[in-house]
Amino acid sequence: MVLNDRTLGVAALLLSAFLAWFGHGLEAAFTYEPVGPRAFPLLLATVIGLCGLRLVVKGGNPAAPNPPGANSRIALMVALVLVYAGLFQWAGFVLATAVVSACVGRLFGGSWLQCGIGGTSLSVLFYVLFDRLLDVVLPLGWLEGLL
Amino acid sequence: MSAMLDNLSLGFGVAFSGTNLLVALIGSFFGTIVGVLPGLGPTNGVAMLVPIAFAMGLPPDTALILLAAVYVGAEYGGRITSILINVPGEAAAVMTTLDGYPLARQGLGSVALSLSAWSSFVGSLIAIVGIAAFAPFLAQWALAFGPAEYFVLMVFAFCALTSLLGEQPIKGVLAAAIGLSIATIGVDANSGVYRYTFDIPHLADGLDFVVVVIGLFAVAEMLQMLENKLSGQSVEVPPSQRKLFNLRELRLTSGSTIRGSLLGFVMGVLPGAGASVASAVAYANEKRYIEDKDPDAKFGQGDMRGLAAPEAANNSAATGSFIPMLTLGIPGSGTTAVMMGALTLYNITPGPVLFEQQPALVWGLIASLLIANVMLLVMNIPMVRVFASLLSIPGWLLVPGILAISFIGVYAISATTFDLMAVVAIGVIGYLLRKLQMPMAPMVLGVVLGTMMEQNLRRALSITNGDVTILWASTVCTILWVLAAAVVLGPMGYRQLAKRRRAQETAP
Numbered sequence: 204m205v206l207n208d209r210t211l212g213v214a215a216l217l218l219s220a221f222l223a224w225f226g227h228g229l230e231a232a233f234t235y236e237p238v239g240p241r242a243f244p245l246l247l248a249t250v251i252g253l254c255g256l257r258l259v260v261k262g263g264n265p266a267a268p269n270p271p272g273a274n275s276r277i278a279l280m281v282a283l284v285l286v287y288a289g290l291f292q293w294a295g296f297v298l299a300t301a302v303v304s305a306c307v308g309r310l311f312g313g314s315w316l317q318c319g320i321g322g323t324s325l326s327v328l329f330y331v332l333f334d335r336l337l338d339v340v341l342p343l344g345w346l347e348g349l350l
Numbered sequence: 351m352s353a354m355l356d357n358l359s360l361g362f363g364v365a366f367s368g369t370n371l372l373v374a375l376i377g378s379f380f381g382t383i384v385g386v387l388p389g390l391g392p393t394n395g396v397a398m399l400v401p402i403a404f405a406m407g408l409p410p411d412t413a414l415i416l417l418a419a420v421y422v423g424a425e426y427g428g429r430i431t432s433i434l435i436n437v438p439g440e441a442a443a444v445m446t447t448l449d450g451y452p453l454a455r456q457g458l459g460s461v462a463l464s465l466s467a468w469s470s471f472v473g474s475l476i477a478i479v480g481i482a483a484f485a486p487f488l489a490q491w492a493l494a495f496g497p498a499e500y501f502v503l504m505v506f507a508f509c510a511l512t513s514l515l516g517e518q519p520i521k522g523v524l525a526a527a528i529g530l531s532i533a534t535i536g537v538d539a540n541s542g543v544y545r546y547t548f549d550i551p552h553l554a555d556g557l558d559f560v561v562v563v564i565g566l567f568a569v570a571e572m573l574q575m576l577e578n579k580l581s582g583q584s585v586e587v588p589p590s591q592r593k594l595f596n597l598r599e600l601r602l603t604s605g606s607t608i609r610g611s612l613l614g615f616v617m618g619v620l621p622g623a624g625a626s627v628a629s630a631v632a633y634a635n636e637k638r639y640i641e642d643k644d645p646d647a648k649f650g651q652g653d654m655r656g657l658a659a660p661e662a663a664n665n666s667a668a669t670g671s672f673i674p675m676l677t678l679g680i681p682g683s684g685t686t687a688v689m690m691g692a693l694t695l696y697n698i699t700p701g702p703v704l705f706e707q708q709p710a711l712v713w714g715l716i717a718s719l720l721i722a723n724v725m726l727l728v729m730n731i732p733m734v735r736v737f738a739s740l741l742s743i744p745g746w747l748l749v750p751g752i753l754a755i756s757f758i759g760v761y762a763i764s765a766t767t768f769d770l771m772a773v774v775a776i777g778v779i780g781y782l783l784r785k786l787q788m789p790m791a792p793m794v795l796g797v798v799l800g801t802m803m804e805q806n807l808r809r810a811l812s813i814t815n816g817d818v819t820i821l822w823a824s825t826v827c828t829i830l831w832v833l834a835a836a837v838v839l840g841p842m843g844y845r846q847l848a849k850r851r852r853a854q855e856t857a858p
Contacts, residue, residue, distance in 0.1 A: 321747045
């Protein structure tokens with residue numbers, strides 16, 4: 204898929220349609236004011252739609268293509284961040300951060316040894332700093348019984 | 351005058367408390383680091399710290415001082431990489447590369463660094479004096495604003511932001527509208543109707559602005575960093591001899607510094623113009639002005655005046671952008687929009703009454719800005735080498751660090767996996783939008799102002815029972831509409847003029 208202003212315009216039109224479709228039925232059961240909850244979202248849907256239309260008609264401005272192999276790595280990075288989001292509460296901050304940091308580090312060119320040590324120290328250091336020193340409570344997850 | 355001194359002494363009383371001084375020092379230091387790291391700018395730094403400051407239970411004045419110090423620190427830090435390796439550490443430092451890097455190539459790197467630290471300091475100082483002098487009057491005047499005036503003021507803010515931001519104002523409008531629609535998610539306060547929540551309980555209170563901001567600025571940034579790394583951006587560090595600028599260089603640049611500061615302040619006060627626009631305009635202005643008078647000027651090849659003017663303007667604008675946030679409740683830049691979001695976490699709504707209700711907060715912030723700037727000046731001259739060595743932190747350690755801090759912040763606010771997932775989704779969308787050259791600042795502004803804008807519109811129309819003429823009935827409204835039209839049409843006309851002039855030059 205080519206990323207350019209036309210793609211952006213199509214996306215804007217879809218968003219506009221989405222907002223309008225789920226927005227047109229917004230009615231208050233009873234109301235004291237002349238403008239209800241529906242007007243503002245529909246106004247925005249119109250603005251987004253008009254912008255989208257203009258971008259579709261005009262087109263151009265293709266985004267610079269990523270270097271070969273970049274897209275798959277960026278997708279991998281997104282997957283890792285999603286895994287991090289999933290593990291954060293369940294497995295706990297320390298474990299999730301250590302594992303995901305090591306993998307993300309690999310994507311940025313570290314060796315397994317560097318990333319392993321880096322990820323583990325980062326997670327322990329941040330846990331002590333935030334949870335113990337700064338009172339920002341972090342989940343312990345699977346380590347709950349151990350610490 | 352005496353009222354101003356009273357206020358300032360109140361402010362210094364707040365700022366000189368042990369905690370607040372320490373927080374200002376930590377903030378300045380952290381901000382400089384964030385500014386130095388390419389890709390991370392003031393908005394990223396402030397966005398990462400907002401939830402953490404809140405979760406730590408910092409009182410609002412301390413939290414605001416921390417964020418403000420980070421903001422100013424990042425504006426100082428951004429210039430370091432611009433000068434040393436020709437990579438702007440943040441958007442407002444782009445202009446600094448034009449003459450800063452050539453200076454470094456001539457072996458004057460340290461001179462350029464100390465001189466630009468001085469210009470930055472002067473810029474901030476002038477802007478702080480400006481805030482102390484003008485902000486209370488503006489707040490007094492804004493007290494008379496009704497809902498219609500507020501609504502039009504916000505329209506003006508969006509016009510200013512989108513038209514000054516870039517080549518394609520339409521994308522700014524689109525970004526602003528998307529941000530405003532994000533703000534409509536959740537229960538409508540007036541009618542109790544659920545809007546765009548799709549029966550997901552997490553969405554009933556709307557999408558927290560921290561989630562949006564961390565997604566757009568931290569996650570999207572990391573993806574961008576990965577892309578940049580894969581396209582192989584290299585760095586080289588040039589040598590440098592003399593450390594400090596001398597008196598002759600100070601005298602040569604003082605005019606440029608003052609002009610840059612004044613221009614920057616005016617640009618900063620305008621909602622939306624912000625530091626990057628101010629530094630660009632200051633550079634262009636100074637180049638034209640000096641080249642007319644001095645045929646020996648060598649802008650673009652290491653002229654110190656070309657370094658001083660944008661740096662002064664950049665810091666002056668960053669500081670000046672506090673004015674619209676504090677007095678009108680309309681942030682002047684992406685970063686102050688994030689800060690305003692932080693204040694709403696504390697249930698403090700910035701606006702004209704802030705000066706009356708929370709004088710300690712406002713004047714403490716103003717005094718802290720001054721203190722943070724002194725700290726930064728002192729810190730920057732001897733410690734430049736230390737900050738520059740940050741560049742050798744490898745990506746495999748830096749990026750996981752950013753990721754962890756961002757997630758800690760989001761989790762600290764809501765403690766749900768749902769919000770973390772939402773951050774990732776918004777981050778991916780943000781990355782794609784950036785590739786399509788969509789500006790992020792209007793979107794953040796939209797998220798922060800959305801509810802207020804809609805409420806004011808509805809309130810205004812309730813007064814007249816649906817008659818829209820109230821939106822341009824008062825003098826203030828009319829003036830604001832005219833200003834809005836001017837900021838939209840002005841740059842457009844200027845661009846047309848420049849195009850025509852260029853065409854004339856090429857065709858003799």
